[in-house]
Amino acid sequence: xxxxxxxxxxxxxxxxxxxxxxxxxxxxxxxxxxxxxxxxxxxxxxxxxxxxxxxxxxxxxxxxxxxxxxxxxxxxxxxxxxxxxxxxxxxxxxxxxxxxxxxxxxxxxxxxxxxxxxxxxxxxxxxxxxxxxxxxxxxxxxxxxxxxxxxxxxxxxxxxxxxxxxxxxxxxxxxxxxxxxxxxxxxxxxxxxxxxxxxxxxxxxxxxxxxxxxxxxxxxxxxxxxxxxxxxxxxxxxxxxxxxxxxxxxxxxxxxxxxxxxxxxxxxxxxxxxxxxxxxxxxxxxxxxxxxxxxxxxxxxx
Amino acid sequence: xxxxxxxxxxxxxxxxxxxxxxxxxxxxxxxxxxxxxxxxxxxxxxxxxxxxxxxxxxxxxxxxxxxxxxxxxxxxxxxxxxxxxxxxxxxxxxxxxxxxxxxxxxxxxxxxxxxxxxxxxxxxxxxxxxxxxxxxxxxxxxxxxxxxxxxxxxxxxxxxxxxxxxxxxxxxxxx
Ligand SMILES: [Zn+2]
Numbered sequence: 001x002x003x004x005x006x007x008x009x010x011x012x013x014x015x016x017x018x019x020x021x022x023x024x025x026x027x028x029x030x031x032x033x034x035x036x037x038x039x040x041x042x043x044x045x046x047x048x049x050x051x052x053x054x055x056x057x058x059x060x061x062x063x064x065x066x067x068x069x070x071x072x073x074x075x076x077x078x079x080x081x082x083x084x085x086x087x088x089x090x091x092x093x094x095x096x097x098x099x100x101x102x103x104x105x106x107x108x109x110x111x112x113x114x115x116x117x118x119x120x121x122x123x124x125x126x127x128x129x130x131x132x133x134x135x136x137x138x139x140x141x142x143x144x145x146x147x148x149x150x151x152x153x154x155x156x157x158x159x160x161x162x163x164x165x166x167x168x169x170x171x172x173x174x175x176x177x178x179x180x181x182x183x184x185x186x187x188x189x190x191x192x193x194x195x196x197x198x199x200x201x202x203x204x205x206x207x208x209x210x211x212x213x214x215x216x217x218x219x220x221x222x223x224x225x226x227x228x229x230x231x232x233x234x235x236x237x238x239x240x241x242x243x244x245x246x247x248x249x250x251x252x253x254x255x256x257x258x259x260x261x262x263x264x265x266x267x268x269x270x271x272x273x274x275x276x277x278x279x280x281x282x283x284x285x286x287x288x289x290x291x292x293x294x295x296x297x298x299x300x301x302x
Numbered sequence: 303x304x305x306x307x308x309x310x311x312x313x314x315x316x317x318x319x320x321x322x323x324x325x326x327x328x329x330x331x332x333x334x335x336x337x338x339x340x341x342x343x344x345x346x347x348x349x350x351x352x353x354x355x356x357x358x359x360x361x362x363x364x365x366x367x368x369x370x371x372x373x374x375x376x377x378x379x380x381x382x383x384x385x386x387x388x389x390x391x392x393x394x395x396x397x398x399x400x401x402x403x404x405x406x407x408x409x410x411x412x413x414x415x416x417x418x419x420x421x422x423x424x425x426x427x428x429x430x431x432x433x434x435x436x437x438x439x440x441x442x443x444x445x446x447x448x449x450x451x452x453x454x455x456x457x458x459x460x461x462x463x464x465x466x467x468x469x470x471x472x473x474x475x476x477x
Contacts, residue, residue, distance in 0.1 A: 039379055043385050043386070056377045063348065097398070098397075
């Protein structure tokens, strides 16, 4: 399999990523102090009139911050990142950092930096997802003097979990068996069927092979009128399931015929569902293959 | 002179000298509690506003279970580990790190180090940082020390003395 994107990315190797870019702030004592506080670093070499910046802050002075890079970043580097973004490799994580410190940076130093795209890897599969490693090498200077070099490797990747989420989750399929096949066949034709025991004349729901009342195995289907009321309900907040969007109300609806069934109440906010709420059957299509009976509220409970 | 006395003299000077570095020597471990505050403070102190370092919800959307420490913070902690041990006169020459298992809030990272090589005033230290889910960082630090440790009478402010290291400075051990 040829990797056409990989070949396009390879072409950026050796191109400049930043040219004569300037640090947003001069090296300064407050940023040094904030860094030392975060790191828990009490080294006295980073304080006082003769302070130097912690060498490991080298990259900090080159960062764009919230407002982004001031300039000096080349079109080539932006193009490379855009190509990866468009191909779905939208996330970024840094994996390697190699720094050499040539001269200490001190408050007042104004840095400039140049960066080159050193290499772009083949497509790699990692725990985070598949993507490409991009390595840049940066020289940081104060005036003509090299202060340090900074080689940085990032992984631009398509997150594994996100890809799964891009496919919309489908509602669970009903389990259709010999005992309830007639019910689901009815639903397919937009008819809600109840079993009627021909031995003792009792209606039963959900579908069962025998009568709850007399144990008789014989029955005929009866179509429900579709009228009902909320007999009881719960509101689901947690846990979330794929294809369900909490909070939502799950109601036990008593049909006009007297049997009860569990379904969703639609046409009313979840917190307006009440016991006794009159509802009317309708059939809702969830995807190409799934139709389910739901109950629409006929009036908002006060 | 016993090793114990030598060690005390060095501590009085507040810094180790190049003569004190020996290949194979292990540095005392440094335990870093990875708090949410450290992750966020480290990211902001390094001017890194990538959402995965401060916004848990967006981090989850990107496939991560939570926010995680950025590489600049790890780099800073590795540098601190070395200079904490060798003292303020030590100069970092090179820090090279590779990240593995992320540092998520609530975890603890333990940094350990071994001196791999000594060349004159320069030592190469291999550093490893393990957390509860695996190896967060492996790295190599090159550090230079003054050729001889300043004497105890030095008027240089060299900061607090390093803590005694029971692993490497057993009391009374001959050097
Ligand atoms: Zn019956």
